[in-house]
Amino acid sequence: MLAMNYRGPYRVRADHKPDPVIEHPGDAIVRVTRACICGSDLHLYHGMVPDTRVGHTFGHEFIGVVEDIGSDVHKLKVGDRVLVPFNVFCGSCFFCQHELYGNCHNTNAQASAVGGIYGYSHTAGGYDGGQAEFVRVPMADVGPMVIPDDIHDDDAVLLTDALPTGYQAAEMGDIQEGDTVVVFGAGPVGIFAAKSAWLMGAGRVIVVDEVEYRLEFVKRYAQCEVINFREINDMAAHIKKITDGMGADVCIDAVGAEAGGDVAQTITGRYMKMQAGSATVLHWCINSVRKGGNVSIVGVYGPTFNAVPIGNALNKGLTLRMNQASVRRHLPRLIEHIRAGHINPKEIITHRIPLEEVSDAYHIFSSKLDECIKTVLIPPSAREVRAVSASAKP
Amino acid sequence: MESNRDNPIERQDHQDHVHRHDGDGHVHQHPLQGDFTSHPPRPGREQLSHIQGWGVDLDRKNRPGVPMERTPPRFINQHEGKLPQQPENVEVLVSCERSGITPVFGTVQPPQGVSGALRRLAFKWSESDMRHWLLLLLADRVNVVEGIGDDLASGKVPNVLGEMGIKAEWQYNKAGLAKKALVAGAVVGTAVYLMRRRDR
Ligand SMILES: [Zn+2]
Ligand SMILES: [Zn+2]
Numbered sequence: 001m002l003a004m005n006y007r008g009p010y011r012v013r014a015d016h017k018p019d020p021v022i023e024h025p026g027d028a029i030v031r032v033t034r035a036c037i038c039g040s041d042l043h044l045y046h047g048m049v050p051d052t053r054v055g056h057t058f059g060h061e062f063i064g065v066v067e068d069i070g071s072d073v074h075k076l077k078v079g080d081r082v083l084v085p086f087n088v089f090c091g092s093c094f095f096c097q098h099e100l101y102g103n104c105h106n107t108n109a110q111a112s113a114v115g116g117i118y119g120y121s122h123t124a125g126g127y128d129g130g131q132a133e134f135v136r137v138p139m140a141d142v143g144p145m146v147i148p149d150d151i152h153d154d155d156a157v158l159l160t161d162a163l164p165t166g167y168q169a170a171e172m173g174d175i176q177e178g179d180t181v182v183v184f185g186a187g188p189v190g191i192f193a194a195k196s197a198w199l200m201g202a203g204r205v206i207v208v209d210e211v212e213y214r215l216e217f218v219k220r221y222a223q224c225e226v227i228n229f230r231e232i233n234d235m236a237a238h239i240k241k242i243t244d245g246m247g248a249d250v251c252i253d254a255v256g257a258e259a260g261g262d263v264a265q266t267i268t269g270r271y272m273k274m275q276a277g278s279a280t281v282l283h284w285c286i287n288s289v290r291k292g293g294n295v296s297i298v299g300v301y302g303p304t305f306n307a308v309p310i311g312n313a314l315n316k317g318l319t320l321r322m323n324q325a326s327v328r329r330h331l332p333r334l335i336e337h338i339r340a341g342h343i344n345p346k347e348i349i350t351h352r353i354p355l356e357e358v359s360d361a362y363h364i365f366s367s368k369l370d371e372c373i374k375t376v377l378i379p380p381s382a383r384e385v386r387a388v389s390a391s392a393k394p
Numbered sequence: 395m396e397s398n399r400d401n402p403i404e405r406q407d408h409q410d411h412v413h414r415h416d417g418d419g420h421v422h423q424h425p426l427q428g429d430f431t432s433h434p435p436r437p438g439r440e441q442l443s444h445i446q447g448w449g450v451d452l453d454r455k456n457r458p459g460v461p462m463e464r465t466p467p468r469f470i471n472q473h474e475g476k477l478p479q480q481p482e483n484v485e486v487l488v489s490c491e492r493s494g495i496t497p498v499f500g501t502v503q504p505p506q507g508v509s510g511a512l513r514r515l516a517f518k519w520s521e522s523d524m525r526h527w528l529l530l531l532l533a534d535r536v537n538v539v540e541g542i543g544d545d546l547a548s549g550k551v552p553n554v555l556g557e558m559g560i561k562a563e564w565q566y567n568k569a570g571l572a573k574k575a576l577v578a579g580a581v582v583g584t585a586v587y588l589m590r591r592r593d594r
Contacts, residue, residue: 007545008538011557024480024498026473050530051513053503054541072478075471090498091472098463106477109499112491113521116500123530126486126500138498141471171457177449178436198445201452203437223445244434245427273531304527328469330458333451342447363559369566 002380003132004358006056009047010366014358017057020128020136025072028140030082033382034157035130035355036061037365037375039187040300043257044121045362048270048277049302051110051122058119059377060086061160062130063153066140075141082144083156084137085164085327088116088127091142102324107138113303114324123303131358133379145331154346155338157376158188163334163345165298165325166192166254170200172296172321173250178203180243182288184281185254186214186226188348188374189298193252194222195343206248208235208284210260213371221347229261236287247290255281256299269306276302286313297322351375354383487517509537 005015020029041058043049063083066076076082089096089104095115096104107116108125116138119129128135137144147156166189175181181197183190186209197205205224209215215226232238240247257277258270261284269278285295286309295318313320337343350373353361358377365375442448451457466472477497484504488495505513516529545552563571 007541007552007557011538011552011554013553013557023483023501025478026498047534050527050534051516052534053509054537054544055503057502088498088500090477091467091470092477096470097465097467099459099467100463106496107498109486109488109492109496110517111489111521116498122487122500122503126502128500128502139473142473167458171459177452180434196451198442198448199451200457201449203442245430246434273528276527302527303521304524329467332469333456333458337447337450340447340450342450357561359557360559360562360565363562364566367559367563367567367570369562 001133002355003057003128004059004355004377006044006052006058007054010045010363012045012058012359012362014356017132019134022068022070023136024138025070026139026141027070028066028073028076028137028144029068030062030064030084030130030135030137030144031067031381032059032062032064032130032133032135032379034063034153035059035132035377035379036157036160036162037131037361037377038161039185039189040120040256041362042366043277043300043302045366046258048257049121049123053122056119056121057128057132059129059131059135060118060120061157061162062118062135063147063157063160064130064135064382066144067134069140073140076144076146080144081147083147083160083331084118084130084135084144085331086117086120086161087143087324087327088118088125088138089143089328090139096142099326099329100323101326101328117324131355131377133355133381143328145328148335151335151338152346154349154376155344158345158348158374159327159331159334161325161327162188162348162374163192163343164327164330165189166194167196167330167334168323168325169193169252169254169296169298170196172298172323173197173252173294174319174321175200175202175250177201179249180204180206180246181250181252182239182248182285183207183224183252183254184259184284185209185299186211186218187254190252190254191218191221191348191373192343192345193254193298194218194224197250197252198222199337199342202250206239206242211368214368214373217348217371217373235261235284239288243290247293248288249290250294250296251285251289253281253285253295253297253299257301259299275306276304277306279306279308282306282308286316286318289316289318291316292318294319294321296320298325348374349376353377355379487513489521490517491520491522507537507540509533509540512536 001019003017066080087101088107089101090106093105104115116125170193181202183194194205207218208227210230219226259278259280262280265278265280268274355377364372484501512533516526519526
């Protein structure tokens with residue numbers, strides 16, 4: 001089959017690899033019809049995530065059609081159109097029992113902190129991802145969800161990670177009616193976090209980024225205020241100034257380990273690996289939120305430590321919440337929102353690119369070329385579903 | 395309640411310090427903060443009504459509930475009975491923070507060569523030990539070189555620029571590409587010049 005193949009930092013290509021096979025009775029093989037490139041794939045692409053092995057296929061956001069099932073799969077059948085949450089989870093361990101699907105204890109032998117994630121290095125379990133024609137989907141009765149007929153493929157693929165993660169980010173912020181919410185990062189997750197903040201009754205939503213076209217996009221899509229941090233000297237002081245000296249009620253980190261905006265963090269975190277990525281946005285969140293406020297973190301940080309101003313968090317009495325999203329838990333509610341027109345996920349897709357051109361797709365997304373917001377890769381075996389326009393902008 | 399909120403603009407106008415030097419003292423005069431007892435102003439519902447879907451999840455009963463993890467979970471087909479064990483057909487490195495291998499695990503790209511040896515070594519330490527992660531990062535870099543070797547051994551010369559997306563760079567960022575080429579050219583040119591000079 002054709003699959004994305006990681007060759008080293010900034011180097012990926014489309015290659016032929018052996019088809020995946022059923023390795024556990026609970027497995028299914030899914031023929032991929034759409035796979036996104038996610039902002040967190042860029043952490044892998046840039047070589048930031050430990051134990052990313054050459055030959056790995058990325059892609060934790062994909063949908064497809066069930067092609068084959070193992071002997072222990074009873075609820076799913078060949079031919080079902082499914083969306084696959086990015087977490088590989090068992091549904092029955094202690095953590096899954098508590099709906100912490102991102103923290104499953106039964107699917108990632110190589111770490112105990114993080115659960116299994118498709119195509120996200122061996123630190124996240126050593127599963128190949130969905131930027132391929134076929135993918136192995138373990139625990140197929142538990143993870144995948146049959147896509148309702150009235151849900152568009154492009155909406156479905158955004159339900160595998162970006163939208164639920166943005167929604168969970170807002171929810172972990174525990175937003176009260178009228179709250180001022182600052183979202184750092186105008187990528188897909190930040191865009192959906194901003195949108196979700198309104199659903200939860202925010203009074204003011206402000207999104208911070210450095211890329212003008214992304215700010216323009218989020219301003220329009222999420223009807224929010226925007227700040228370009230390149231125009232601001234001191235983020236915390238600025239947020240206080242525009243919130244009557246209070247600070248934001250809720251700050252959301254939708255950036256993670258590769259934040260720009262601070263030279264020292266960039267050098268120690270991104271270049272020298274003296275900490276697990278640049279923690280600039282964490283500093284901004286902790287210092288810009290009001291006393292007693294909430295900080296919600298969904299931007300991905302690598303193991304194992306970051307220089308974080310925990311003393312400020314203590315002195316301010318903050319609540320910090322963070323996790324990989326438990327996608328499956330959010331799906332029924334988010335589908336209701338899509339049906340009701342409260343949110344229209346597919347509007348953020350700016351690029352549809354054939355899987356064969358994966359090198360260029362990654363470069364466009366990583367370097368923010370061609371006003372890219374979200375890229376969908378389409379494998380050759382799914383061409384009949386390929387959208388008519390190559391680069392349909394909303 | 396709104397009484398203290400009437401002059402935010404005025405307060406901002408007085409934001410700058412007044413510096414005065416009288417005698418040998420340096421006196422700063424700051425604007426007054428004012429009493430901080432009031433509630434910040436909040437937009438009313440009518441001001442927010444133009445936002446699509448505003449407040450539909452205001453009532454947290456409607457939310458999937460992150461802070462309120464639930465037992466049993468609501469939306470999944472839970473596996474009945476004990477999970478079957480996946481057979482171990484390739485080498486899988488297992489975190490030493492665990493008691494054994496998980497019932498389900500990934501098997502792609504098993505450890506191989508020098509990078510594989512480094513990874514095996516890394517797994518002697520737990521995830522809370524820096525050595526674990528530093529060795530894995532080192533192994534990743536070694537693995538890149540091994541990857542080029544594998545490509546060449548199988549008769550394939552990797553198209554490095556292509557893999558880095560030069561086509562897209564050419565299409566959407568000609569200026570950037572030109573700049574990079576210029577810098578690269580200058581570096582190579584200087585190196586050649588220096589080497590030639592040393593030869594003389
Ligand atoms: Zn993702
Ligand atoms: Zn589990």
